[in-house]
Amino acid sequence: MQNEQIISTEKEKSFVQSYRHREWNDVPDEKWNDWKWQLSNRLNSFEEISEIINLTPTEANALNQNSLFRVDITPYFLSLVDKDDFNCPIRRQVLPTEKEMYDFSGMNEDSLSEDEYSPVNGIVHRYPDRVLMLVTTQCASYCRYCTRSRLVGDSSKNYNSTDFDNQIEYISNNPQIRDVLLSGGDPLLLPIKRLESILMRLREIPHVEIIRLGTRTPVFNPNIITQEFCDMVEKYHPFWLNIHVNHPKEITPELQQACDKLSKAGIPLGNQTVLLKGINDTVEIQRKLCTELVKMRVRPYYLYQCDLVKGAGHFRTPISKGIEIMEGLRGHISGYAIPTFVIDAPYGGGKIPLAPNYVLSQSPNKVVLRNYEGFITVYTDSDQEPDQEITSGNRKGKDISIMDLIQGNEKFIMPQNFRNSKRED
Numbered sequence: 001m002q003n004e005q006i007i008s009t010e011k012e013k014s015f016v017q018s019y020r021h022r023e024w025n026d027v028p029d030e031k032w033n034d035w036k037w038q039l040s041n042r043l044n045s046f047e048e049i050s051e052i053i054n055l056t057p058t059e060a061n062a063l064n065q066n067s068l069f070r071v072d073i074t075p076y077f078l079s080l081v082d083k084d085d086f087n088c089p090i091r092r093q094v095l096p097t098e099k100e101m102y103d104f105s106g107m108n109e110d111s112l113s114e115d116e117y118s119p120v121n122g123i124v125h126r127y128p129d130r131v132l133m134l135v136t137t138q139c140a141s142y143c144r145y146c147t148r149s150r151l152v153g154d155s156s157k158n159y160n161s162t163d164f165d166n167q168i169e170y171i172s173n174n175p176q177i178r179d180v181l182l183s184g185g186d187p188l189l190l191p192i193k194r195l196e197s198i199l200m201r202l203r204e205i206p207h208v209e210i211i212r213l214g215t216r217t218p219v220f221n222p223n224i225i226t227q228e229f230c231d232m233v234e235k236y237h238p239f240w241l242n243i244h245v246n247h248p249k250e251i252t253p254e255l256q257q258a259c260d261k262l263s264k265a266g267i268p269l270g271n272q273t274v275l276l277k278g279i280n281d282t283v284e285i286q287r288k289l290c291t292e293l294v295k296m297r298v299r300p301y302y303l304y305q306c307d308l309v310k311g312a313g314h315f316r317t318p319i320s321k322g323i324e325i326m327e328g329l330r331g332h333i334s335g336y337a338i339p340t341f342v343i344d345a346p347y348g349g350g351k352i353p354l355a356p357n358y359v360l361s362q363s364p365n366k367v368v369l370r371n372y373e374g375f376i377t378v379y380t381d382s383d384q385e386p387d388q389e390i391t392s393g394n395r396k397g398k399d400i401s402i403m404d405l406i407q408g409n410e411k412f413i414m415p416q417n418f419r420n421s422k423r424e425d
């Protein structure tokens with residue numbers, strides 16, 4: 001892949017430069033805008049980072065611990081960090097603190113029990129019609145809350161061509177798999193020829209209908225989205241891509257350009273966000289993030305509750321916070337800008353959607369609903385078939401509402417035949 005990124009106008013150029021910390025002012029634009037230069041100049045040690053950022057003692061101590069999850073930050077992404085603000089939302093995603101060493105209840109290394117759902121190395125087959133195909137353990141920068149920190153960053157656990165052969169063979173042999181989701185690590189860090197060979201082999205499998213890819217590299221190193229990459233991927237449609245933006249500050253002119261190129265190659269774009277305490281856990285930030293994403297033609301897909309993964313306990317928000325945020329989105333901003341809030345349940349429970357409750361009460365043919373403003377309304381259902389009718393033992397066939405229970409007119413509501421089938425009277 002060569003760097004074909006050309007910053008087209010003087011205005012964009014000055015915008016790009018304004019992001020650079022002073023220390024990088026003498027780096028020529030050709031280098032700064034070259035994704036390879038960004039990768040080979042990543043920062044990971046206390047010595048390197050402290051030249052750019054005013055580190056606090058807890059950050060300094062964490063960087064000097066060699067037992068922690070790997071650190072690596074592209075100069076581009078570090079340039080988005082406020083060098084004096086410990087609470088900067090960009091900074092907290094990539095710079096460790098001592099809190100990563102704290103244990104917490106419910107903590108797990110493999111918090112989604114993915115290893116139990118892995119028939120061959122790198123395949124996670126949790127749902128009937130789709131699989132996760134992990135193709136690398138490497139990322140452009142390392143998120144401190146990484147769900148797969150048990151593997152990610154560790155080059156000794158990387159996948160090799162035998163693993164790819166086994167993964168492809170597993171997918172070929174399981175015709176129920178119609179959707180393959182490339183992940184890792186970050187698949188965009190594979191050499192373009194390697195990635196293309198995987199896409200080509202997947203496309204040779206007749207039952208594979210769609211191919212998806214999850215990546216955060218456009219956020220950490222946006223110029224990796226070259227025309228060469230887009231032209232390559234276009235040959236393997238339908239191909240969908242999810243990026244991973246957590247905060248509106250990550251939406252830079254560079255990321256916008258990258259997304260524009262991908263959209264022009266006919267790739268539908270989605271976004272996955274992890275809800276992180278102190279980083280993006282307010283209605284205001286999420287509204288801004290989601291509406292800005294839609295402006296660059298990226299559809300918010302999932303908002304994830306933070307996993308119970310080792311090292312990430314301090315990022316957890318109460319589940320009620322996520323529900324409150326969803327309450328603050330629906331009705332207030334375009335439906336296109338609203339993700340689904342999900343918790344990927346511990347012990348391999350899979351993704352479970354969570355939402356505010358809009359159904360207040362149900363009776364056999366009435367449903368009491370509220371809207372986002374608190375307006376309460378009633379919808380009259382069509383008449384139900386007798387065998388679906390809910391009735392009570394003492395007022396068979398009559399409508400009983402939750403209100404009857406509250407007012408004490410009735411003791412319970414039960415499905416017809418409930419006693420007959422389940423108990424002796």
Ligand SMILES: *Cc1c(COP(=O)(O)O)cnc(C)c1O
Pocket residue numbers: 124125126127130131132181351
């Ligand atoms: C998230 C995930 C998928 C994809 O799920 P969708 O809801 O279809 O996006 C597939 N497999 C695994 C193991 C996953 O964690």
